[in-house]
Amino acid sequence: MWVKIMGIKKNQNQILFYLWFSLLITTMNYTSIEVTQYVNEIKQEKVELQAQQEKVAKENREKELEEQLKMVGVNKEGKEYTYDAKEIQKKLKSCDYSNDGNKIVFLTFDDGSSTSVTPKILETLKEEGVRATFFVCGKTIEDGGEKAKELIKTSFDYGNAIGNHSYSHDYHTLYPGRNLDIDAFKKDFQKTDEILKDILGEHFSTRVIRCPGGYISWNKMDKLDEYLDENNMAEIDWNALNSDAEGKKKNAQELVKQTIKTSSGKDIVVLLMHDTYGKDETAKALPDIIRYFKEQGYEFKTLS
Numbered sequence: 171m172w173v174k175i176m177g178i179k180k181n182q183n184q185i186l187f188y189l190w191f192s193l194l195i196t197t198m199n200y201t202s203i204e205v206t207q208y209v210n211e212i213k214q215e216k217v218e219l220q221a222q223q224e225k226v227a228k229e230n231r232e233k234e235l236e237e238q239l240k241m242v243g244v245n246k247e248g249k250e251y252t253y254d255a256k257e258i259q260k261k262l263k264s265c266d267y268s269n270d271g272n273k274i275v276f277l278t279f280d281d282g283s284s285t286s287v288t289p290k291i292l293e294t295l296k297e298e299g300v301r302a303t304f305f306v307c308g309k310t311i312e313d314g315g316e317k318a319k320e321l322i323k324t325s326f327d328y329g330n331a332i333g334n335h336s337y338s339h340d341y342h343t344l345y346p347g348r349n350l351d352i353d354a355f356k357k358d359f360q361k362t363d364e365i366l367k368d369i370l371g372e373h374f375s376t377r378v379i380r381c382p383g384g385y386i387s388w389n390k391m392d393k394l395d396e397y398l399d400e401n402n403m404a405e406i407d408w409n410a411l412n413s414d415a416e417g418k419k420k421n422a423q424e425l426v427k428q429t430i431k432t433s434s435g436k437d438i439v440v441l442l443m444h445d446t447y448g449k450d451e452t453a454k455a456l457p458d459i460i461r462y463f464k465e466q467g468y469e470f471k472t473l474s
């Protein structure tokens with residue numbers, strides 16, 4: 171009836187078809203809107219996920235940089251084996267080697283890296299699973315070329331600590347007339363700092379130094395104390411030695427004997443040794459020296 175009113179003659183099937191068709195179009199439109207919304211949502215999620223990933227990556231980069239900036243003397247792995255050098259400096263200065271029975275030994279090697287002795291020392295340290303502190307000299311490193319530089323890197327990566335022992339090791343430059351020349355001293359040490367940065371990365375720094383000839387051997391050292399305090403640095407001498415640089419040349423057995431003699435009765439032992447050219451007997455004595463300290467219940471730590 172209403173079909174007639176509209177003046178359009180269509181049979182019921184046609185009307186049903188139009189109705190169905192309209193419904194289909196509406197549904198399709200609706201579905202299309204839904205699909206578009208869904209796609210937009212996915213896009214949005216993707217953008218958010220990407221932003222989140224970028225944020226995490228940025229945070230990681232910042233963290234890494236922060237870690238690198240804190241890289242003083244040892245790397246991330248080396249932190250596990252290290253000890254506050256300032257504390258040990260205080261102990262050594264006051265000649266107080268007690269530590270409530272907790273025995274700690276700091277194996278220290280001066281004057282390297284040499285391409286002849288240092289590799290043997292590093293091998294033994296790895297075999298025995300212990301770490302040491304290397305007070306290196308810039309000039310020796312330069313003389314050893316790429317191989318010496320590579321040794322520093324290997325040593326550092328293993329978790330050893332790297333300290334500065336000057337560039338020239340020249341007493342006349344550092345202490346003319348046996349008196350400290352603080353400007354010459356700083357300049358000389360700075361040169362080694364730069365060499366170490368060149369090898370270990372621009373973020374590397376060390377707060378631990380050892381004075382050539384030992385801090386106690388020279389006059390007017392108060393200027394150095396001021397400088398070290400201002401820069402939160404520490405100078406470390408020793409309270410035991412294997413005597414590989416004293417008196418007549420000793421064989422490995424004698425070096426072990428000297429080590430035991432000078433370290434016994436001390437909870438805290440800072441043992442002076444050398445890994446420069448000609449110190450092959452030190453490399454030979456090292457396995458026995460390490461085993462001795464292990465048997466005595468010492469923990470091996472580094473200084474940084």
Ligand SMILES: [Zn+2]
Binds near residue numbers: 280281339382383
């Ligand atoms: Zn030295």
